[in-house]
Amino acid sequence: MLNVSENSFYTGQTSPIFNKNIAKQARAFHRQIEGYKPTPLVSLPLLAEKLGVKSILVKDESHRFGLNAFKVLGGSYALGRLLAEYLNIDIAEIDLKTVSSKLDKPLVFTTATAGNHGTGVAWAAREMGQKAVVYMPKGSSLVSAERIRGLGAECIVTDVNYDDTVRLANKTAQENSWMLVQDTAWEGYDKIPTWISQGYMTMADEAIDQAAEMSEGQPTHVLLQAGVGAMAGGILGYLADRLGADNFKTIIAEPAVADCIFRSGTSKDGTIVNVSGDLNSIMAGLACGEPNPVTWPILRNCSDLFVSVDDNVAATGMRILGNPLKGDQAITSGESGAITMGLLYLLANHPEGQKIAQSIRLDQDAVVMIFSTEGDTNAERYRQIAWEGMLPL
Incomplete structure (x- = not known):
């Protein structure tokens, strides 16, 4: 205990x-x-x-x-920093409601989540006029998956545990040139x-x-x-x-x-x-x-x-x-x-x-x-x- x-x-x-x-x-x-x-x-x-x-x-x-x-605090700040870097502007200039007008087309953000982090990323992507693809590990709550989909994101429940789901999200992001927004780090991936x-x-x-x-x-x-x-x-x-x-x-x-x-x-x-x-x-x-x-x-x-x-x-x-x-x-x-x-x-x-x-x-x-x-x-x-x-x- x-x-x-x-x-x-x-x-x-x-x-x-x-x-x-x-x-x-x-x-x-x-x-x-x-x-x-x-x-x-x-x-x-x-x-x-x-x-x-x-x-x-x-x-x-x-x-x-x-x-x-609370997770939206991290996801939104990371998306703001990513967009600021992509647009070569200071994060203080990022306005969630108008930032999409500065882009030729929406960017795609992806992540792995047990629920709350993915909800935060999906919400922030929606607020900024961007797209999100969220992966969840096996056994995840269907309620959480539906909540993420309700925010306009694609949500995929995998058949592996959380850490392997992170690896899957990373692999898919690389293959599709998406932006991975993950809350854990590894060698070569620590800025976000x-x-x-x-x-x-x-x-x-x-x-x-x-x-x-x-x-x-x-x-x-x-x-x-x-x-x-x-x-x-x-x-x-x-x-x-x-x-x-x-x-x-x-x-x-x-x-x-x-x-x-x-x-x-x-x-x-x-x-x-x-x-x-x-x-x-x-x-x-x-x-x-x-x-x-x-x-x-x-x-x-x-x-x-x-x-x-x-x-x-x-x-x-x-x-x-x-x-x-x-x-x-x-x-x-x-x-x-x-x-x-x-x-x-x-x-x-x-x-x-x-x-x-x-x-x-x-x-x-x-x-x-x-x-x-x-x-x-x-x-x-x-x-x-x-x-x-x-x-x-």
């Missing part, structure tokens, strides 16, 4: 590509998109009291551009994944600005979920630069069946370790076996703990957020969004978790920040978990 390792590679070294200055550039781009507004940062004071911490702050990404997930992770920093920039206006104060503990680590790395890089890496504790959480970050963090020399197989988890957005080499260095340098958990931990987080103590606000959080809340609950209530919490001073003086990165993107399964009690602890 709970597998924890202290990060022996911690240095606190910040990143030159994930910092507050670049975050400001990304947020300036997002601000000019019609419908932009910061998503809520929700305080849960009664839950904080029950779990023995000072405050719990939850960034609720179910409100992002009406897409029920960097832009995607930089786009995610808007979420953290909003959260820290919002926290500055609240009585709870800035976070002393941050819990981040990881698939390939693109979001976790971008967010952690920003926070380490703005707050100082030594001023808060960071826990990186993953599904046990796809714990590539955990295994990399517990390797002999801190090098990347891949996980293969079907990687079946309810946390589809985190079911990735190959860490992003662009963001791995910041995770290695600035994380305090690596944790892998079973699916029932995420399910518990969903139920806690959706069924709050009287007086706290309800938050609809999907499987990949709620893993950190489930983990926080374990750290407060599980005997082994309590020892870990004590070791990192997760106590009555702790201000905990978590990022609920998606809402009920799979509504049927959300009901099975929240209503019917699927996957109990």
